[in-house]
Amino acid sequence: MSVLPVTTVRTSFPLSNQRLLFQLNADQIALQKQYDQLSTGKRVLRLSDDPAAASRAIGLHRSIDRATQLGRNAASSLNFYQSTDSSLSRVDNALIEARAVAIESAQNVVSEDERAAFATTIDETINTIFASGNAMYRDHQLLGGFLNSQDAFSRIGDKILYSGAEAIARTNLGAGETNALNLNANQALGALSVFHEGEKLHAGVNADTRLVDMRDGDGITPGLIRVSGGGDWYDLDLSAATTMSDVVNLISGTEIDGRTLTASLTIDGLRVEYIDGLGGTLAVADAEGSETADQLTILNPAGINPPPLIGSGISPAVTGQTRLSDLANGDGIDLSDGIQIIQDEKVIIVDLSAAENISDVLIAINRSGADIRAELKGDEGRIQLRSMKSGSDYAVGENGGDAATLLGIRTATEQTLLSDLGSGQGIALNPNSPEISIIRPDGVQLELNLEGSDTVRDVITLIRDHPLNQDTARVLVDLNEFGNGIQLTAPPGAAPLTIRQVGSSNAGLRLGWIGEDGADHVGSVIGPVDTIIGNDFNTRDAGGTLDTLLRLRQAVRTGDIPEITRLQAALDVDLDRASRARGRVGVWTRNAQQLSDVAETRLISMKSQLSDEIEADIATVVSDMSQRQLALEASMRLIGKTSQMTVLNFL
Template sequence: MAGVYPVPTTRTSSILAQTRLTAQLQADQLSILRLQSQISTGRRIALPSEDAPASQRAIHLQQLLELKAQALVNLDTSQSYLDATDSAIANVSSTLNQIRSTALGVANTTSSETTRAAAAAEVSRAIEQLVDVANQNFRGRYLFAGSKTTTVPFTYDGTNVIYNGNERELSSYADIDLLLETSIAGSQIFGAFSSSSQTVSDLQPILTRSTKLSDLRSGEGIGDGSIAISDGNSTRIINLSGASTIGDVADLIEANPPAGRTVTARVGPEGLILDIDDAGGGNFTIREVGGGTTAARLGIYEPLGTLTGPVTGEDLDPILTRTTSLADILGVRAQAIVQSSGPNNDIVIESLTRGSASNGVSLQLVDDSALHASPGLVAGAEQVVYSETAVAARAALSFSGFGNNLLLTGSVTGTSLNNVTIEVVSGGAIGDAATATFDANSKTLTIAVDSAGNTSIQSVVDAIALEGTFTASHDSSDGVDGAYNPLSTVSVGDIGVVTGNTSASGGEAGTIFVYVEAGATTANQVVTALEANSDVTARFRVSLDDSDTSSPGAAGKGNVLPGASATTIDGSGSDLDLTSGIIIENGGESFTIDLSGAETIEDLLNVLNGSPAHVRAEVDPTGKGIIVRSRLSGRPISIGENGGTTAAQLGIRTTTEEIYLTELNYGRGVGTFEGTDFTITRPDGVALDIDIDGAVTVGDVIDRINNHALNTGSGRVTAALNRVGNGIELTASQSSSPGTLSITKAFQSEAAWDLGLIPTGEQSITTSTAATVASARLDFAGANSDLLVTAGIAGSSLSGVAIRFVDSAVGDVATATYDAGTRELTIALDASATSATTIRDAINLEGTFSAALDATSDPTNDGSGVIGTTGVVGITSGGTAEVLTGANTYHQEVQGVFNTLIQLRDAINNFDLASIDRSLESLDVDLDRINFGRAEIGARGQALDLLRTRLEDEEVTLKDSLSKEIEVDITQAISELAARQASLEASMQLMATLFQTTLLNYL
């Protein structure tokens, strides 16, 4: 900024006047220079500092203009791609119309072989031409590859066409924040993927700590928010906005309990499980904060409270993601948590397998010292007992004196008499008598005895028996007490002192009892004892509860509480069969897919997508399960089992019992005739006439066979889906004449053909796989004693039979009996005298099995050896049923141009008029798809035209606004320039006059 000069007065110095005039001259020159620059450039602003607000507005307008200019460039580029795509689709449509006309010419019985050969050749050429069109590359990218622009979309090997692209579309910015699709995937025009008609199977992923909040509630997620947790006295507001997983939510809740309280938060298989410590009492509530819905969305909204009880959250329904572990789908493993007061002592038992079979197993901690008069076990020597039958509660009473200790046992089994307190009180002067009363409310058994010590122990036993809730007997566990003395009395010193408690000693069927030392046994010691028990480890995994651990070093060191118990719950579903694998038939080839190495859904998808079966596997858009589609045109796809249940469990098996019969045989359905459609003849000669009229699904046909009135008894035939591949198979569980299971079609009915039970054109079929006989080789330690036991009939019905020796006879004798219910062959013998020959004869006499001396490992075996053992000595195996395996007639195929043309070519070559007609119908569908695709391209082109017009109009408006901000008004600038020049001239004249003045002018 120029200096500030004083206002001149009548008395000024020459220097001041000179300086002022020079400054005025410079200001005029600068203004003239600025105005000359504005006039020459047309810009009012040369530097942003000249008009900061206007400059800022101008910069923003210039940026908008640049973006709009780029958008116009994008529109031109996008239009070129759409024009090229439209041109290619027009060629496809023209070619298909020509092929349709050609096919119509041979879709009759009058066409010649030469005409059909020429038509087939024309279809083949059309396939090649259309593959070339579909692989068109324009401006460096393939038009029909989806987003895989550098990948050749379609490959043709002369037989099948394989799509290598995807279903995604490329988008370009047509305006600020406006994306417009500029491509169309080959699958949308040509049809490149098969589509499944089945409903996606829900794989039921369970909730884990790592489950993202965004994946809950069927993918709707849980929004940011807060919840209020209260015990009735203190309330804590918990902000959950920083949580990303459900485990984070649990940690935040545990870290922010109401003042002075402890809240545990566990992530269950379906939802959150919250609990508050019992010691502080109050009422445990969970409410919303403000108008939020976070608690409700988390499934833990509990405004009324649960006192000190737990809050069990709702099912949060997580979706399946690529990172979901395969160990966390298809159900829940049964689990129980045994909780003791205090930290570092809770124990978790979890079933090794999913399913409800492990529900209802209880784990109970029992005070060992309360069950007998002798000193209880010490910590570190805990004992574990698993009981499959219900156990009655027990308690010991230790009296002073000798021969009078008692063991009380509940009169009923189960847990109803657990934690019952037994008291010995004074009954007054009643002599040698006693009374017993039981209070069910307080769970107390009161024994009243003579106050002077005259009551005998036998009177106490009789009184307890008379009352009926318990029975009493002498407890001989303490050797010091000696033998039972019924006349021994209850001393006065025992009154009010001797007590007992049944603890958790009683249990329902399927209870695991852990006997512990009260106040000394730790959770670690209980876990060690459980892990050492084979009955437990065969079914359960035992661990400490991490959420109860205060620090890693303290884990499991807390004492457990006798009487604590828990029962396994929530077991559901089944374990995924990853060992069997699946079979995919595609392109005329069969591929066995090994899934045993997969650990996550992504691993599973990678194995499928990386296989040579030409399939695309992905997570269903709803997040419920997975879908697998073929990308090979020309042949149908079939996904079946490989002897297991993998495909069905994953929901990707193509043939299921829910398939409608009308969907079989490419939609032609199943041809039936009034009355019997086919006859199944069992190996035992029983004929089953099957009428499928009224059947709707494949499952209905299977039920008609299995539930036939004559299909009973040991020769029963079972219908089911094929164990390997797809189709329907019949199994005869046993057969006296292998190879005689057969199916015969009825006259005029084609049902057996259409169901794949009989090859088309054949009238009957016999067993595909003959039955084999079950057997067991019994090898014993002694010489001359090995036996080979063989089932009397072939089939699987006698496979898995246990052979049990029971020591219940005297001498070299034996008797054999077979129990079909328990599937046991029992031989009653004398283990010290019965010879192998005698056992052989007994088995042969019974007749269900035959036995022979086995010389495999003992060539001189004469059967004279004595067996000398009992128990289960062998289990039969190897028996397989007669199986008649049907063919698959449910075909999933790509609904697209190339599949239609390949099928049409083959149908013309085979002169299959029905297939030609079906291909023509498919061709009409393909033409409709192409027309819709072309219409979509046209609609996008129109949208581009509209956007171009709008952008051009916006450009004019923006330029006008920019002009107002930075461009100069020429008229005003010229006027100002003239004024400034006049001012400059005046200033110079004034300077000349002043500088010519001397002292003489004033004399």
């Protein structure tokens, strides 16, 4: 505490009064600060009070604000996780109950009343899972997409439509990265299941192909390459190239050892040679730090391979902007006939005549009116189809052309495995007899033994190559031109073309030739030929928990034991999915709790540091204030005495 000394030398009255008034003012200001500290408990109220401490306090305030927000985030996340866990708990319990019902109802001796009771129980499990799928917390869907404020699932007749989203919210809990806040219905309930994953599409290289799209999306990094004709090396800068035409133009016309290079595009790469077409030495290497020649697969540093150097296997990735004319390795595909989407026996024709690229195709399918969502699968270059309506059967077939096959999304093809027929139940074979008998119109009988056949193509080959089917009256077989199925044709005769299922085999049923009643399929004359048009042999389930339960309810009502047995395995998958989803939420909960505890501990520590920096020591403040009051009183007394003095006091 600073106090000015009383002057003892001869000074003027004005100077003495000024010194005393200054001391009085300083005491009053200091005393006011101490009053402020005593009333607020703060030692630092302004930056000027203690700049160093104030600077540290500002940093601590920011850290405290962040820790406080992280704590709020953790608390909100924990509440969201707890609500999600509660919903998934109900799903788990419902699926366990449904599986128990499936096991009981798979018995041969079950009365109609018992089956009705079992179906009612499954109805309750469907209602429970339906409600859990639509559960919300703070106006946000727990499973139907975070940004979706409406019900994700809705009933349409005896089926359930999913119209939710897959949006995943993320929050900052202080772990260095954002944490997921919710699951979507696909992760928990299998909604929007992929019912068909198409064949990989292949795009050819053209002049406009971007380097970043080459090598199936891994891209080509433009850089410096070196070329030589056996003598000196020449640098060729490709760093400005962005498309394959740029690469061709930058290479073409380059002079090395008196010869001119030329480059051209192949179906899946680049061709580099001399413009005269003759052989010789053509060495190509990457400059230091460059990988361009290697990525173009024209690397030939020692010149061992003679020209032309052909880089191949670097086809571009198929993206939404890939033109249809570039597909089929550059040959292009014709989709003018369109495709058929068959949903619950309703045929929806998708017009693709105006489509120019993959995005146009996806948009046309998604706007067709079918409960389907079509999308490209990542960077794999294949179209995948997701189901939106549980309880529906789906199929994609032709509409008189081959558009579905060219797009790789026809669901019933010659490559379809026989073991996949009947929703994965396969074909039952006869032990000592053929499975199918085809009776031609001329009376010749073709017996088909499917032992050793693996695919639909094998069955078609058996018919085509049958020893009794090599004459002019032979039966022709192919896939249906419209929709899906296998079509048989033969010249008309005295009797109709007939397909018969032999013994206990279900091969005719599985291949779409025979109905559920097992009766012979008799053809009819269409135009100049006797024709049998088979049904779709590979329809797809929508997939997902609700789809399984809807099918199980129907199977229990009708007593379809093979179907119940199949659906038991599907229930196991659904229960495993839901349990894994719940386990994931449990891990998130534990992590959020740990991060919350860390944030709370850090918050307490920082508040303690902040207290040390800016808060006042009350005992010290009271002591200093007492001394300052004494000093103030002394100053005032001294001013009072000196103000009464005259010149006579100094005589």
